[in-house]
Amino acid sequence: MVASSQTSMTIRTNKTKATRIPTIDLSMERSELSKLIVQACEEYGFFKVVNHGVPKNVILRMEEEGTEFFAKPSSEKCQVGPATPFGYGCRNIGLNGDMGNLEYLLLHTNPLSISQGSKIIANDPNKFGCAVNDYIEAAKEVAAEILDLVAEGLCVPDKFSLSNLITDFSSDSVFRINHYPSLNQKTELSKHNSDQLDSNNNNIGFGEHSDPQILTILGSNNVSGLQISTFNGFWIPVPSDPDAFFVIVGDSLQVLTNGRFRSVRHRVLTNTIVKARMSMMYFAAAPLNWWIKPLPKMVTPKNPIIYKPFTWAQYKEAAYSLKLGDSRLHLFQA
Ligand code: GA4
Numbered sequence: 001m002v003a004s005s006q007t008s009m010t011i012r013t014n015k016t017k018a019t020r021i022p023t024i025d026l027s028m029e030r031s032e033l034s035k036l037i038v039q040a041c042e043e044y045g046f047f048k049v050v051n052h053g054v055p056k057n058v059i060l061r062m063e064e065e066g067t068e069f070f071a072k073p074s075s076e077k078c079q080v081g082p083a084t085p086f087g088y089g090c091r092n093i094g095l096n097g098d099m100g101n102l103e104y105l106l107l108h109t110n111p112l113s114i115s116q117g118s119k120i121i122a123n124d125p126n127k128f129g130c131a132v133n134d135y136i137e138a139a140k141e142v143a144a145e146i147l148d149l150v151a152e153g154l155c156v157p158d159k160f161s162l163s164n165l166i167t168d169f170s171s172d173s174v175f176r177i178n179h180y181p182s183l184n185q186k187t188e189l190s191k192h193n194s195d196q197l198d199s200n201n202n203n204i205g206f207g208e209h210s211d212p213q214i215l216t217i218l219g220s221n222n223v224s225g226l227q228i229s230t231f232n233g234f235w236i237p238v239p240s241d242p243d244a245f246f247v248i249v250g251d252s253l254q255v256l257t258n259g260r261f262r263s264v265r266h267r268v269l270t271n272t273i274v275k276a277r278m279s280m281m282y283f284a285a286a287p288l289n290w291w292i293k294p295l296p297k298m299v300t301p302k303n304p305i306i307y308k309p310f311t312w313a314q315y316k317e318a319a320y321s322l323k324l325g326d327s328r329l330h331l332f333q334a
Contacts, residue, residue, distance in 0.1 A: 016227070016235040023244075026145070027051040034153035037146060041257075045249035045264030046228045048238075049146070052245055054138040059219060059242070059280075062135040062177075065128050066278050069121060070103060070179040077103070080121050085320070086113070086174075088121075091196075093206070098324040099196050100206045101270050102180045109136050109173045109282070136175055139217040139245075139282035140166065146215065146247060147284075154257065156297045162256065166214060166284040172312055173213070173285045180205045180225060180270050180277040205268035205277070212319040212328065213285040214256070216248035223277035229265040240277075251329055252286065252315065255307045258294035263329075288313040308334050 022040035024033065024047050040047035069077070074090070083089030083106050090103040107117050114136075115129050122128030147162035156162070166173060183203070196204040205225055220226070224240040238246065251263045270277070286292060293309035310332050318328050 015233070016237060019230070019234075019236045021228070021236060021238055022047040024049050025051050026053065026142075030149070030152070034149040037149050038153035041150065041249050041253075041261040044228065044230065045254075045262050046266070047247050048241065048244045049142070049247060050241075050244050052142050054142065054245075056243075058131075058134045058138050061131040062280055063221060063278065065122065065131045066105075066177045066179065066280065068123075069105065069128075069177075070276075070278070080105070080117075086117070093324055095320055096323050098207060100204055100268075101196050102178050102205050102268070104176055104178045107132065107175045109140075109171070109175050132175065135280065136173075136282060139175075139219075140173070140284065142245060143215050143217050143247075143282065143284040150253075154260070154295075154297065156295055161295060162214070162253075165256075165286040165290060168287050168290075170287040171285060172288050172316070174283045176281045176283065178206065178268070178277075178279045178281070180223075180268060180273060182273045182276050183270060184274065203270045205270040205273075207324050208265050208267040209324045210263040210265050210327070211248055211250040211283060212252065212315060213250040213283040214252040215250055215284045217282045217284070218246040218248060218279055219244075219281075220246075220277060220279040223273060223275050225268045225270055225273060225277045226279070227267055227269060229267075231262060235267075250283070252292050252312070254329065255292050255332070256295055256298070258298035258303060259306050260298060260303075285316075286312040288316070305334050307332050 022044060024036055024040060026049050077088050081088035086106050086108060088105055091099050093100050107114060111133065114132050118125035118129035144163040144167050148159055151159050151162050198204055220240050222240050222242050224237065226238040227235045228238060229235055248266065249261050249263050253261055254263045289311055291309050292312055292315060294305055294307060299305045318331055322328055
């Protein structure tokens, strides 16, 4: 395993490294689990979970709905867009000109938005809405369980202080389905636009960034493409596993742990895709007007507070005013 280096400046290279990413078996004994999760969050800000308990049919139904939607003609899909930020998006990411070789659906997780969105997204809105709600509920449970284990592992006195942020009915969590067409598929995407390449001629599906939220639960079909950056600047390709979830530490969890965990930069490369990659992500966030600040337990004379408190709405506004790959946390340094 690569030990994390605690240097404040990371020189990011384009070197990739075949490294086994941490895999956490959620059926293990609790005290052991919480230790392993804390260690994975510290070393990588990323891990894979197996035996998560989410029924296969919840995942398959969501995947089927995604496949059905993305197979529609472009003219129909575009009626659900543009994504500003919610709705159908094709190549455009966010509001400041970022682009990727993908199309996506971005939805707020509040049940009313899902039911309204379903009406314009799907031929059978009820079936689509149920699939999305079931997937979101399952992913939320996994995220809350992981946050409880994190709190235990960090010896935080209130075991629910992290999970409460994301389980509140007014949480601002979002759900996203990304569809990366195969490179040999002549799709609407590649007909009209040139591919997004970086300086190393990498075909960029989704550019390098960190997630602003607390935790992301990512599921995908059996097509790889995701890479994570180690804290000392290597890219690690993450082999796909449709039976697992991948957990991504977001900026907000970095703040809540006062920098003990760091959000992981990640990207999707579409260089070798022969079949379309589809990923489904639940971005667990706090309610808009709730404060994000280091947990008291994480602040000690040896580890003085490094972030100013901010509301989730303030952080989100900062994220949306910047480019995808920009770092944002420095704006909130104490
Ligand atoms: C990254 C994580 C989530 O996909 C997302 C993205 C959002 C968007 O696509 O609309 C952002 C991006 C994400 C971070 C910076 C801003 C906002 C695009 C962008 C340029 C939905 C999110 O919450 O932040």
